[in-house]
Amino acid sequence: MMTDIKQIWFEQEATSGKNVVRKRVDSIKRLNCHIGLIGVTCARMFQMELDTTVPIHNNFLRKFRGVEIQAIPFSQSQTAYTIILLENELKEIYTMFIEDIIDKLRPFTEPHQALTLINQRVNYWKKLFSRATGELLSAEKQRGLFGELFFLRLLLLNSSNYQEVVSSWRGSESANQDFSRHKNAVEIKTTKANNPSLHIANEQQLDFTAWDHLSLGLISVTETTGNLNSLAAIIEEIREMLNYDPEIVWEFDTRVELAGIGNDMIEYYNEISYSVDNRRFFCIQRGFPVILRGNLPSEGIFDVKYQIDISSCGSFEISEEDVIKVIIGIKQME
Numbered sequence: 001m002m003t004d005i006k007q008i009w010f011e012q013e014a015t016s017g018k019n020v021v022r023k024r025v026d027s028i029k030r031l032n033c034h035i036g037l038i039g040v041t042c043a044r045m046f047q048m049e050l051d052t053t054v055p056i057h058n059n060f061l062r063k064f065r066g067v068e069i070q071a072i073p074f075s076q077s078q079t080a081y082t083i084i085l086l087e088n089e090l091k092e093i094y095t096m097f098i099e100d101i102i103d104k105l106r107p108f109t110e111p112h113q114a115l116t117l118i119n120q121r122v123n124y125w126k127k128l129f130s131r132a133t134g135e136l137l138s139a140e141k142q143r144g145l146f147g148e149l150f151f152l153r154l155l156l157l158n159s160s161n162y163q164e165v166v167s168s169w170r171g172s173e174s175a176n177q178d179f180s181r182h183k184n185a186v187e188i189k190t191t192k193a194n195n196p197s198l199h200i201a202n203e204q205q206l207d208f209t210a211w212d213h214l215s216l217g218l219i220s221v222t223e224t225t226g227n228l229n230s231l232a233a234i235i236e237e238i239r240e241m242l243n244y245d246p247e248i249v250w251e252f253d254t255r256v257e258l259a260g261i262g263n264d265m266i267e268y269y270n271e272i273s274y275s276v277d278n279r280r281f282f283c284i285q286r287g288f289p290v291i292l293r294g295n296l297p298s299e300g301i302f303d304v305k306y307q308i309d310i311s312s313c314g315s316f317e318i319s320e321e322d323v324i325k326v327i328i329g330i331k332q333m334e
Helices: 005-015 088-105 111-132 139-157 162-168 231-241 246-258 263-268 320-327
Strands: 020-024 033-038 043-051 067-073 078-085 179-181 184-192 197-200 213-225 272-283 306-309
Touching: 005 020, 005 033, 005 088, 033 088, 043 088, 043 111, 067 088, 078 088, 078 111, 088 111, 111 263, 139 162, 139 179, 139 184, 139 213, 139 231, 139 272, 139 320, 162 179, 162 246, 184 197, 184 320, 213 320, 231 246, 231 263, 246 263, 272 320
Parallel strands: 184 213
Antiparallel strands: 020 033, 033 043, 043 078, 067 078, 179 184, 197 306, 213 272
């Protein structure tokens, strides 16, 4: 019979005051587990008491969005392996998380096996917590980041100055253009295949008057399941291209984190595989269909979003090779 932990916590919240209260989980017969509440903070918790002789690997002590796992001394001979909810607004998903652990622990008798099982469930639920809190990037943002990294990889393949190439990636900093070096810039747009229209975020994104050369790259992809050409895969591939140089890899990782993927989250971006179907580049210059800030009728108008039908821009198309050479500084575009 499954323990009604939601009811237990409800009763504890009504009676705990400032005390720490606990109730044994009777459905787990062979391990000493408790549902509890830290009265002062009203933080919900799950505890499994262990002999101090039972080793707890550091990997089993975690902290992720809304949850912390600690080994708390309980007595001279016992330690309480404790999973604490830090953010009360996540109590619904936390309840499901602990229910899952309780259900999976019922047949276990050995504490070290129980710890391994809990760690496996933590790895699974950590991702769900991130999704529930919006911590994972949306599918659209993942697609856009893949396109930026795809172009970054092209630059690295054509340059020996990896430091400058990585530093030229500015999209992670929420810059108006994804790549810039000196007075040259490239904006990368990544769309699903057969989508002829591009969304422009604001009137500055394609404002060519601020640059000597501004190019627009269109990368068309097909998305499938699998990790062969995923975000996680291309991040690791770029790290390998950087020869694991600590300084350059640190800068690259920092920019990936600024883009929304921390080191501890990369593994969760291996479910969507991107197949690049086509890539085209356009020179943004006078005559290209853009909205410029200087042409807006009033200074009170700003942050103008618009769409471009790329099928009307064929006369502005330029070669990928020329764009790459300009941004890495070995050619000036005519």
